[in-house]
Amino acid sequence: MTSMDTDPSGSGNWRFAQCFGDKGEVEDITEADIISTVEFDSTGNYLATGDKGGRVVLFERNESKKGCEYKFYTEFQSHEPEFDYLKSLEIEEKINKIKWCRRMNAAHFLLSTNDKTIKLWKVFEKSLRVVSESNLHDGQRPLPPPTAKSNLRLPRMTHQDNIIAAVPRKVYSNAHAYHIHSISVNSDQETYISADDLRINLWNLNISDQSFNIVDIKPANMEELTEVITATEFHPTQCNLFMYSSSKSNIKLADMRDSALCDRHAKLFEEEEDPSNRTFFSEIISSISDVKFSHDGRYILSRDYLSLKIWDINMDTRPVKTIPIHDHLRGKLCDLYENDCIFDKFECIWGGDDKHVLTGSYHNYFRIYDVDTLNDVVLQADKSAFKAKKIGGPLPGNKPGAKNGMRAGGLRDAMQMETLDFNKKILHASWHPRENTIAIAATNNLFLYSAA
Template structure:
């Protein structure tokens, strides 16, 4: 893809454009395009879900569709614990007829919502109206009329179709629908449960890392996701920096025979913050199912599913923070959970940072080995394929240092920019950003000592079929597009 395909420009913004005090409940905590890209959902700290629909009359523009209260604050009297209404994740399911379905979750409860168009009808004609106007007129069999209903208006309604609760002791951090459209998984700190969409009162525990003695606890689950094509595979990440690929056909507790993706780090290079910064905050399969991207505080790692001994690429994120980890520790920013997202064609990645900046890495994955549908020809975890992956990795990175530093070899990406840095900020709609893509990226990279840790881009979504992205920046939703 040429550089022009990634020339992202500000398209529109939802939210308060004026500089006002942001209400805590309005902060966006989840965003997700559906599989067509025609619909976009966001969730916030106040437990609300807002839906947007593509405006087909205008170039890459969305319009407000509906808003509903998904979760409310609760109190667990047994544990004396307040359960926030905050939406942790939203996932779309394939629509049924003209109804749209989505899963939303807070810390304890998952809900399946049905979004549909509802006709409001009013009685337009009946006997009472005639007799009321003409009191002397009596109703007889000849002039008796049945009440007539007529369409008055159309509204978008949302109703909870299923509620999946009481299955997690700890906070739910992720949900992921399966490609079979019948099941989904939900993960908390120590367990992953498998659900059937039609059975809200029953779930199966498929991963359990809770030790017999909680004092021996060394790691927690941070994220889990189903494979986009093969319904028996899923993966989960841990606070120790590992990713485990599991096959549900192997065992009832799937982590016993999991394939572990872990990079050896020499203990000499460890420091006080290593344990915190190596915790993985998000993992994603590429849409073609061949690659895994993992994000920790300082790096993005890209793995080939057939090669688990080392990542095929490591990208260093916000280098300027490496010397300031004590500052981020003091203000708790070091615990921020940044997401990671693949482009629809599986070739590029995006992630977020501070000062309302986010980064796009174009063409970091070579997708030339794929068939016309973009799906890799085999999903083989045999040793033969692992060795092939290792050789191809050597071919890709001429000089490992360049690859490790996230400096893509120009031969691989056609001389494109290695990193595009953009800013989702109020200035975007005051003046349409000027200058070339390289000039804009260079400006946004120059933070200096002035870093606003409260302005972090944690949640975003990439359109599945085109280069448009939705960015959540505190209480605003920005749309950037390269169309």
């Protein structure tokens, strides 16, 4: 990627590439169509989205196009709404997370989960064959029934079509008392972890009726509950290491070689808060909503409500970088508490080269930072992007001639405005593992952006 300061438009050479989904107004959106997770596979040739209606939609790279473009591959219903009769509780079909397994053969395998049940799906091309000749038909016209044994013939099958089939190979259920919010596949491709607010379970991909509880922070008396688990992820290369974050603004690194129950962490990443800065909202805004290992496993990226932090795995006393994301919202925390937006869980993502990080904000803004210089690019996954593309105009806010994106009326200034729409928010995104292409979930639309 070219340097962000030499780019006159301030867009870091990022360009809107594609948009999937209904392009109607936000008011007309059905709840079921809202995208709740998005994930590239390890090759970047396939992209999956899950929505609140329990559907999984897969996209395939369009090899006939020169740039990084995608086309619809297949769609299937992964989860249905259920009812827990013992607890009188409705279980939503909403897909909370999708994780791809590394491809071993012609089929794709991916895990998808709602609040209670994880499923391993096999997606593969299937040849559809039909009976072309039989005792009653020669392929062209009906035949009279055969009168002698010698006239009997075996039916013949011919290929009619190729279809994409999706079948659930395994269903992992009844292991979580609370809502599952994270799943992560191990680098050994044999095991994965799933986490709810109080427990993390370790599964073998081939065994669906048994899991091992490896973290349990549930107190004996629930009235003494002070923190919950918010996210978890396996280390990208060392299959014995995983981390989990908590609502108490810390990240724990655990080693499964230490003991079967990882109740003692190997490392604790935590920054002491200045007591003079404490407010009523401190605990809520410092809760970590997402954590990600860099691809080389050396750094950890964490997101809380107001900032991104980058930690060196060898230094647990303080983050090496703290990037303010929502400083302009500090004065609005009361309003955000009233409308529940203060509890929004924004994800954070490493670029494929580990040199850039991405996270979302309100009014469909999202930001990409250069890890070394902290130069940033502000983009907006907005419907005006594809309108501008159709008429060949510039993206909104990309006024040429200004440096580093600080242009009059630019997107960075617009982000500070009073008129932010808090119903539009970029919570979920994914970065292509090998190229500068990003997939952004904006309500019911999937936006793709690419950089030169």
